Every structure is written in structure tokens, then in C-alpha cells.
Amino acid sequence: MLLLIWKVRNKLVFDNKQPSLWRVLCSIKSWVHFAAPYFPGSSKGLLDVNILKEFGVQPIIQQVRIPRMVRWLSPTHSWIKLNTNGLAKGNPGAAACGGIFRISGGRYIGGYCQNLGFQNAFYSELMAVIIGVEFAYQFGWHTLWLECDSMGVIEGLRSSTFKPPWPLRVHWHNCLSRLNSMQFYCSHIHREGNSVADCLANLGLAFLSLCWLPTPPMEIFSKLRNDALGVLHYR
Incomplete structure (x- = not known):
């Protein structure tokens, strides 16, 4: 994902080529959706859940540990x-x-x-x-x-x-x-x-x-x- 952003930035700086933000966003979403199963982690709040859903990723809700x-x-x-x-x-x-x-x-x-x-x-x-x-x-x-x-x-x-x-x-x-x-x-x-x-x-x-x-x-x-x-x- 960072590599994609870096390439788009180079095209803008060195080739004066305006990027298509829609295509960049689609590429980022596709990469996140592909890579998400290979990265551990969990969502900790409503904001995390909504962001992940926007990228097409099913969030893993973090279990709240109740003190005994x-x-x-x-x-x-x-x-x-x-x-x-x-x-x-x-x-x-x-x-x-x-x-x-x-x-x-x-x-x-x-x-x-x-x-x-x-x-x-x-x-x-x-x-x-x-x-x-x-x-x-x-x-x-x-x-x-x-x-x-x-x-x-x-x-x-x-x-x-x-x-x-x-x-x-x-x-x-x-x-x-x-x-x-x-x-x-x-x-x-x-x-x-x-x-x-x-x-x-x-x-x-x-x-x-x-x-x-x-x-x-x-x-x-x-x-x-x-x-x-x-x-x-x-x-």
C-alpha cells in the first residue's frame, strides 16, 4: 500500500501526471482486503469497525476482559x-x-x-x-x-x-x-x-x-x- 502511494507521488512530482484518486482508493482497498487475513489484530471501537468495513474487511471485535x-x-x-x-x-x-x-x-x-x-x-x-x-x-x-x-x-x-x-x-x-x-x-x-x-x-x-x-x-x-x-x- 505504501509502495502504491509512493509510485503515485513520484508520477506527480517527476512526470507531472495527475493521479486518479478513485483508482488509487480502489487499489488500496483491494490490497487491504487481500492482506487483512495475514495480519493479526482486532478492532477496539466503532471507528475501527467502520474503517475496516469500508475496506471490505470483516472486523474482529476485541473481547473485553471483565475484572474478577x-x-x-x-x-x-x-x-x-x-x-x-x-x-x-x-x-x-x-x-x-x-x-x-x-x-x-x-x-x-x-x-x-x-x-x-x-x-x-x-x-x-x-x-x-x-x-x-x-x-x-x-x-x-x-x-x-x-x-x-x-x-x-x-x-x-x-x-x-x-x-x-x-x-x-x-x-x-x-x-x-x-x-x-x-x-x-x-x-x-x-x-x-x-x-x-x-x-x-x-x-x-x-x-x-x-x-x-x-x-x-x-x-x-x-x-x-x-x-x-x-x-x-x-x-
Whole structure:
């Protein structure tokens, strides 16, 4: 198309030959109609749609993505909620995990984090659950609502045929044994609603061993408050 315009311009400048605007427009429309299927893209508004239709091109309407609202939900009075998260910087890479226990109203009753060395993200997610369940069992918290942002972990907890990574086989079976003695429920939450556990997992990178946190570290104060207030996050 640019080549066509350049040729018409040269004829006007060097040959003093007036172009036929109608023929130029027809040529441009033909070129656009031929080339359009080979170029990705989509129309973003009514003006784009009308221009494309003038060139004989069927517009592809851009899909509008509707933001999804995500909110952390507080447990009822009889339940203790455990949110967990694991990470690996590089997957595999420097790995850590963390978790937080809260009761009704979002009140903090404990948390933990641990450096896991060089691992992948799924290993870290599983370890976060294993450690959290063990803490709950030791403290006698036997009405446990577990929530994390890994669908793989949730499916593993719900499946009778799930096989964890070999180094975690014994730990995982012990974890399931603990859960069988509890009133237990698990659910998935999007990452935007799991920010406190994510923050604790990042803190775990700085620790050499498992660390129990009886009081909330200052890094999670604002996130704890937002969760307790039911602040919405958008995905």
C-alpha cells in the first residue's frame, strides 16, 4: 500500500501526471482486503469497525476482559483458617514457603515460614501445606479450613490417587493421616486474595530453618487489616 502511494507521488512530482484518486482508493482497498487475513489484530471501537468495513474487511471485535473480584473470607467462629503459599525464584530456584492461621474476624493466631533451598514451586506449595497441617495438629486445632492458590495442591488433597514428589511421599502420607483425624475443608483462592501467605513465603527466603511466628511481622500488617475489613482485590 505504501509502495502504491509512493509510485503515485513520484508520477506527480517527476512526470507531472495527475493521479486518479478513485483508482488509487480502489487499489488500496483491494490490497487491504487481500492482506487483512495475514495480519493479526482486532478492532477496539466503532471507528475501527467502520474503517475496516469500508475496506471490505470483516472486523474482529476485541473481547473485553471483565475484572474478577477476589476477597479473602473470614472463617466462622468454630473454624480456624490456614492460608498457605510456596514459591521458587526461577522454578526451580531459591524456594520457600509460608502460612498463616486466623480465626473469626481475621484475627491472627500464628504463622510460619521456611527456606526450602533449591526446589520447584509445586514442591514448595506442598511443603507449605504439610508444615501448616502439622502445626495445626500439634496445637490441637482440629477444625481446619485450608486455602491456597495452587489448584494442583487442592486436587492432590481431594484425590485418592495423587502421588507427590518422591522426597515428600512420607511427609504427605503423614499429613493425610493428620487430616483424617480433623474436621477438614479445603478451597482455592486466587493469588490476589492470598497476599498474606505470599508475603510470609517471601520472608521465608531470609530464614535458614523453619520459623514459627507467634505475632505477625510488620511486613503483613496492612495486608492483615485489608483482609479483616473484606477489602476487594481485582484480577
